[in-house]
Amino acid sequence: MNKEFVKRAAMFLLMLLPVMAFSQGEGDPNEIAPNYDSWNSLAQNIAFLCGAIGILIALGYYVKLSSTKGSKDKYDFINKYEINTLWVAVIAIIVGGCFFANSAITHLTYVFIGVRIFVTGAMALIVAVIIQNLLKFYYPFYIEKRLKLLRYQPRISPNTGKPMKLLSEEEEDAYLDEGMQAEENVFSVDYDVWKDEETGYIQIEKYAGHLHALQCPECNYQTFKVVREEIVKQPTETEEGEITKHYQCGYCGYKAKKTVILKQQTKVERSAATA
Numbered sequence: 001m002n003k004e005f006v007k008r009a010a011m012f013l014l015m016l017l018p019v020m021a022f023s024q025g026e027g028d029p030n031e032i033a034p035n036y037d038s039w040n041s042l043a044q045n046i047a048f049l050c051g052a053i054g055i056l057i058a059l060g061y062y063v064k065l066s067s068t069k070g071s072k073d074k075y076d077f078i079n080k081y082e083i084n085t086l087w088v089a090v091i092a093i094i095v096g097g098c099f100f101a102n103s104a105i106t107h108l109t110y111v112f113i114g115v116r117i118f119v120t121g122a123m124a125l126i127v128a129v130i131i132q133n134l135l136k137f138y139y140p141f142y143i144e145k146r147l148k149l150l151r152y153q154p155r156i157s158p159n160t161g162k163p164m165k166l167l168s169e170e171e172e173d174a175y176l177d178e179g180m181q182a183e184e185n186v187f188s189v190d191y192d193v194w195k196d197e198e199t200g201y202i203q204i205e206k207y208a209g210h211l212h213a214l215q216c217p218e219c220n221y222q223t224f225k226v227v228r229e230e231i232v233k234q235p236t237e238t239e240e241g242e243i244t245k246h247y248q249c250g251y252c253g254y255k256a257k258k259t260v261i262l263k264q265q266t267k268v269e270r271s272a273a274t275a
């Protein structure tokens with residue numbers, strides 16, 4: 001709450017600066033040069049170049065995504081690259097914007113240069129922070145929807161060309177080896193098993209929990225991730241073991257832990273949340 005207020009107050013102050021900056025310099029006797037045409041055209045060219053680079057990066061991403069075949073590959077691609085790629089594209093466009101904002105200079109003194117650099121930097125920072133927040137905290141909702149669709153979209157059997165069936169947690173155990181099951185218990189990994197019921201063809205897909213954030217029970221952002229796992233008790237043949245998964249929210253810092261019982265082959269979940 002407090003952090004939010006400070007952020008907003010700082011933004012408001014910084015918004016006032018351009019007004020101050022651009023009200024200065026008019027009719028100043030310390031003019032550096034008679035005109036700034038060469039700088040203006042250079043700045044404009046750099047601005048367009050940066051803008052073009054940003055747009056190309058974003059475009060390149062979507063072209064690569066649409067040429068990626070298979071729901072699972074698309075899922076991994078989006079999960080791994082989408083936010084970071086868009087962020088790089090945004091930075092390129094913001095840098096371009098900085099040059100563009102300074103590409104129509106008619107008056108300039110040395111003091112004014114400093115003011116312009118400062119104001120441009122401050123504005124760029126504000127825009128960057130706003131967009132970064134959008135990408136980090138709001139955009140994941142949109143990504144999540146698409147990821148869910150991709151993950152549960154029926155897989156097509158290469159044998160029959162018909163949609164396969166996604167097996168339930170209980171059914172899938174028969175197709176996962178012990179290592180996979182242990183992994184599901186211990187490493188926040190989920191295996192999806194698709195079965196072609198006609199021919200018995202099996203397709204197994206792995207989803208890593210570390211890379212994938214859940215919705216935070218406290219702030220509701222899609223920023224709740226497993227940060228640490230510890231085995232409290234190793235399972236033996238006669239006794240069940242226990243593992244604690246520690247979650248933390250990347251936005252509000254809310255922490256929770258979940259204790260999962262480790263049987264030899266199957267798992268039973270029981271959860272306990274603490275602040």
Ligand SMILES: [Zn+2]
Pocket residue numbers: 216217218219220221223249250251252253254
């Ligand atoms: Zn949270």
